[in-house]
Amino acid sequence: MASNNSLASLLDEGRRKIQVTAEELDEARRRRRLLAASVRRAFPGSTTYFNGSVAHGDANTPLTDVDLGVVLSKTDAKPYGPGKKSAMSLMEKVRDVVHEDLDDEFPKLTIEVAGRRRAVLVRFGDPVTYGQPDFTADIMTAIPHPSGCGLYIPNTKIADQWDRADPVTHTRMVLEAIADTKVAFARTVRLLKHWNAKHSKPMCSWNIKALALGCLDQPMPLIDALQMFFIYAADELDKGPTPDPAGVAGDIPLNMPRREVHKRLCTARDYIDLAIEHEMDGRPLSAQHALHQVLPDLIPDADPTEEEAARLPMAVGAGGTAASGLGLAVGRVTPTRAWGI
Template identity: 85%
Template structure:
């Protein structure tokens, strides 16, 4: 007998496949704490913050990296900033202290400073997820912004050497969204990050999360969260660049053209709409087939041939044509996935 799962069941099973394990998280957080302690030791009087997927509660497996920053005291930060000194000396200081503190436990540890745009790159030489090559960390050396809103973070690729951003507020916003949606926000982001990575050229993952902040603010089924996201995101990208949710930094880059991103979002939106339409009409296999086009590695494909034949026959019997109403599915029920490649 053919198994017929609801969209809710399919998405719940799919998101569990990519959910990071407790063991991965525990070890990643332990290493992050070690780095934070080193950063504070490097700059007495400083504070540290955590950001990225582990801090935001939306990490997928395999877990390959963590992100954190150290914010200098106002006194120590005074010589640095736009029109002053670059972050390079700070990056070298934190590099040296991390080596002093962690080389014994991690003998293969290496740290990159030269050529790094924003943060010191720590390579542990020891993966957190079994089977992965390594585990890394970005350690950012940041300055308090004179306005009191946000930080100056390094950008070695521009003349000023520093950008304005507010990663601390970003994390607070994400954690609030997770609470407000009763974890639906984090689960949706995990699915969207996986969807994004099925493309040969992914869009900026922070852009996806920022768009989620604009449309997911209450509990709902995951399939509805995906529908709301793709509809909202397609409209927003069509209108222009995604603004910084904290209203501090410049608009968020896409890593590809807006036209390409808009097309990709619209394709996924149409398949999600179709999946919901099929399920509402009592065609679970057709619904699964449509959802598979968006999340091919998480949702198994289903043979919807019999359901589609019955739908077409019913349409003809009621006086319609195969191309009317839900006949749109004829064009969409194909092996072409929502990848936009």
């Protein structure tokens, strides 16, 4: 059975399935603006910044959260920092002012401070995406770093109570990459976040984006961007942890041992290579089947039996095997995945 679905069209259709809707974004941004106004009222002279998937332009649906931060003025920040006061009183002030400003509109609003490592957690009790249980926001209370490079952000789990980071530069770098690639960066990251979620979440979203910043810097088809990412990411993770692209914070932690993450990246890389090879050789169903292994739910599976049966005599006649590496043999053979069942 022939297929008219190219890898390009399959990926374009797939990324549209998970792309956040305009309605979700509008409401999330409205709530983010309300929170930003509250924290600026709490800390006169402060500035706010936005980060996370909504700010980075790579949010998927369902949309469940938003991220923002407030940076105190240098004068207000003086009592805080390593060896000084923790951010707890700042976080409590955020809690109080947000309750004052938003309780009337969101009667189910709850705010968590105790036990939070980095940010105040706001639970609206009212989802942005229909059918979701809730919508939340993380509000970071930050202070300028004395060097003028980056910020100190809370970390209640360490003795110093503060970490260095540069979320403002992170957002700028991501937005520049989106512009440089004519949106291919954001679309690829959406697909990669789906891959990550469907294969045991070996990496955090920021690690994916940090690695993508190292290899996606110009417009390209999505299949080429995926291939480039998995090749680059597997090579980089084989060398060691991913460093902070802004050069301020420490290495980005993984959700699994680095060896296991590397296996998953290599498996995805090999399936993408195989999909491209099948398409170039005129086997669209085999190509689709291989791509489905990487992006299940987004890419419908296809039965490559007839294509592989036709290929078998040629492969044997050429002295090769019926399938090599992750290739498919006669019948529907699904290769073993490094990420498990």
